[in-house]
Amino acid sequence: MNRALNFNAGPAVLPETVLREAEKNWLNFNHTGMAVMELSHRNKEYETIHEQAKLLLRELLSIPDSYEVLFLQGGASLQFSMVPMNLLTEGKTGNYILTGVWAEKALKEAEKVGNTFISASSKHQQYQSIPTENIEVSEDAAYLHLTSNNTIYGTQWQQFPGNIGIPLIADMSSDLLSRKLTIENFGIIYAGAQKNLGPSGVTVVIIQKELLSRSGNHLPTMLNYNTYADHNSLYNTPPTLAIYLLKLVLEWAKELGGISVIEKRNIEKAKILYDAIDCSEGFYLGHSEKESRSKMNVTFNLTDDETAKSFLHQAKEEGFIGLNGHRSVGGCRASIYNAMPVEHVIQLAEFMKKFRKYN
């Protein structure tokens, strides 16, 4: 079968072995005579899937016992609200680092809940870099929020702020599971699954247990992290099929050798494309400053709109999917999450060289 050259920013390519494993069990999971999505979420077969997904995440990311692993719905966009609703208590201030549209949206939701403060921002320079220096934290700070990888601009935190004395909250929707992390440095990590973890429809939240005491009883039940922590994310019916597919992706990641192998592969894949940009003598122009470059989304442009248009057109003709940059920045973007095969990245780099040669 011919797999597409799928450079979509998310939902994105998934590992072929995961798709084949799901296919094999599609009509008859584990000899039950039922598809996974026909199982009761209170039944043993499903509970095993649920537990395995949690345990694999704990294992792959070395999540300590002092953290809860929760499965939610609504995507990162719902977390933009849940974080301040649960953590931004009266009189405190939510601190935000702005590195792009997603960080701005997170801030906007916090402003509806309480006081906010912009700790750092690279907005004045079109979000071409991560503002790692001069991070200012307000008085009475409830937390510091950042977006670990910025899909639109192709920037990524290379090193996270060290011990800042307040919980660090990270939206890792586009790079969780792509590299080693010191979980202990974070208060909450959240991620929609549809880039590196599985299909859209399930959100992973990793939360330091001691933060759970901040949530007030007035919160809607489904927006209180305690509801998920107290009921093993089974208070109501979870998105069982999405969690099953998440489990398969995690098994694939473990099989591959775990996070360190995945990280190495991601560095290798990104280098192939950044080399194609850097060795093009200005034919391809990277959007991100070099020290902030994302290993997940490689963003670049061509010297003029006409050539860029022609590049995207020819790339499409040759079967490359999803290379258009986000409408807010234009240009090109190659999203190369965990499941993107190295071979497809090499094919893209070769196409870039070929296109340059004839233009």
Added chain:
Amino acid sequence: MNRALNFNAGPAVLPETVLREAEKNWLNFNHTGMAVMELSHRNKEYETIHEQAKLLLRELLSIPDSYEVLFLQGGASLQFSMVPMNLLTEGKTGNYILTGVWAEKALKEAEKVGNTFISASSKHQQYQSIPTENIEVSEDAAYLHLTSNNTIYGTQWQQFPGNIGIPLIADMSSDLLSRKLTIENFGIIYAGAQKNLGPSGVTVVIIQKELLSRSGNHLPTMLNYNTYADHNSLYNTPPTLAIYLLKLVLEWAKELGGISVIEKRNIEKAKILYDAIDCSEGFYLGHSEKESRSKMNVTFNLTDDETAKSFLHQAKEEGFIGLNGHRSVGGCRASIYNAMPVEHVIQLAEFMKKFRKYN
């Protein structure tokens, strides 16, 4: 392949043709070289799925243009909060009819938002019936909320309250698409998909457009119905795979002959089991009063705990899945949603007769 005798209360059995159709396209949807969940939600192939799902719902349920059809996440449990957050404006009162645990939960979430009033309740008689008479509506009522079918007790509204002058809000998680409806009589209908519509992980909301003006700007973006209405439920990444499976279920329903054929089938299936109860000379005892009986969940008990235990044990031995009653009421429950084959219902009725004969 041997399909299980799946009487689960939800997630529940899905049509075998739907599973097979999804299997056929699993690795390579529509010759794209991608699985459905690998498609971008901004791409044409996915948008077609999304539109078709909406259109099929409109067609099957005869939804007028004055209503929006929205796809959300979080299940009915999140709607328990979203309904009052969007509709229960200052000084108004949310009216609730209590017919079971789910209605109680909906009320509890409304109490966190504003004033509430219990319009009718059958709690005093263990929720064995639907309180259709003496429905009292408070002054300044914002809406009247009810649960159309009660999975735990096996009761169902046979006829909804007529024109009450305020929006009627119905949680139809367990019977939407199972019978004909006059949509114009409702302000909002919502349903988690995992009983009659598809897999868990997508929630359908049908809302009268004029109600959208009630939602305040202070609401979290993801909890404001306008976000979904204004962006065609594509403000953020929707649960694309779940919506695709919903679309397949809707195609199956249309193929079968639409709602009237489905309703007839459901009446037929329910009659088979209620007849087995009613003709058992008190061996099987229905939980619901006859005039409130559900066509989705047939609840019954046996004369003593020992016999009930033996019934459930033997049923399990013979391959019947999910017949245990909800822990809060005990006894037995056979959930027979749209996709439950008539043949499986007949098999259960025969087993009930056989068991009675030897006990």
